[in-house]
Amino acid sequence: SKALRKRERLSFNAKSDCLALLVSTPFEGEPPSAEASGGEEEMPNVRVRLSADRSELLPGGGASVQIAVANTGNVPLTGVQADVRLDMSLVTVTGARGASVSGNQVLFPLPTLSPGERWQESFVVTVKKDAGVAAFSVTVSVTGDSVLDVPTGNRQSSLDFTVVKELPPSGVNLRLFYRLLVLGIVTMVLGGGFGWRKIKAVRAIR
Numbered sequence: 479s480k481a482l483r484k485r486e487r488l489s490f491n492a493k494s495d496c497l498a499l500l501v502s503t504p505f506e507g508e509p510p511s512a513e514a515s516g517g518e519e520e521m522p523n524v525r526v527r528l529s530a531d532r533s534e535l536l537p538g539g540g541a542s543v544q545i546a547v548a549n550t551g552n553v554p555l556t557g558v559q560a561d562v563r564l565d566m567s568l569v570t571v572t573g574a575r576g577a578s579v580s581g582n583q584v585l586f587p588l589p590t591l592s593p594g595e596r597w598q599e600s601f602v603v604t605v606k607k608d609a610g611v612a613a614f615s616v617t618v619s620v621t622g623d624s625v626l627d628v629p630t631g632n633r634q635s636s637l638d639f640t641v642v643k644e645l646p647p648s649g650v651n652l653r654l655f656y657r658l659l660v661l662g663i664v665t666m667v668l669g670g671g672f673g674w675r676k677i678k679a680v681r682a683i684r
Contacts, residue, residue: 523551524591524620524628526560528635530603534642540604541639545618547598549591551628558622560586564603565614568641574601588620605641612641 529544545562549555562584564571571579576599577586588597603616617636625633 518552520553521551522553522555522624522628524548524555524558524625524633525550526618526620526633526635528616528618528637530616530637530639533638534640534645535605536642536645537605537609538607540602542600542602543616543637544598544600545586546596547588547591547620548596549593550632552593553624554593555588555591555622555624558588558591558620558624560588560599561619561621562586562601562616563619564616568606568609568612568614570604570606572602572604575599577601603639609641611643614639614641 525548527546529546530541532541535541545560547558547560562577563582564584566582571584574584574586577584579585584601586599591597615636615638617634619630620628620633
């Protein structure tokens with residue numbers, strides 16, 4: 479019903495252990511209405527999204543990662559799981575409530591999701607202190623018999639992270655910081671050269 483979908487959207491926006499989400503993957507697809515699903519062929523579907531509060535980390539630093547899964551089909555999803563994969567030789571995972579951790583896998587069992595319902599959970603990824611400059615990905619796949627016929631692109635999502643030696647003091651994106659730094663140096667050099675030529679020209683006139 480419209481009331482159910484409204485309630486689920488409100489809980490989806492309100493329940494979050496993350497900071498302001500700066501990095502996310504697209505979350506598309508609206509759940510079908512009860513009127514639209516009535517009498518139609520049963521069509522399971524799901525959408526999954528990963529979000530994080532940062533994508534560049536220092537050794538010893540962490541990022542809060544959130545998983546959101548929505549049943550956008552017209553049948554209940556039962557016995558499904560959110561299967562998270564990442565490089566545990568580089569990072570550790572904490573705060574994964576209700577999940578089992580084994581090797582490079584973090585497995586969240588999901589409750590039964592009726593059409594239009596959403597589930598979300600968060601955890602913290604922390605880079606090991608002895609890690610050097612590196613890159614890693616966090617990938618989540620929704621698995622289970624209920625979603626076998628759902629396209630992989632709908633039930634999978636990933637985020638890329640970079641381990642850096644230092645972050646800009648302002649906390650701005652590193653690429654933007656370096657671009658501004660280079661632009662400032664170039665402007666200073668060009669401006670200084672112009673000023674020096676101007677002084678020489680004034681002296682020549684005198």
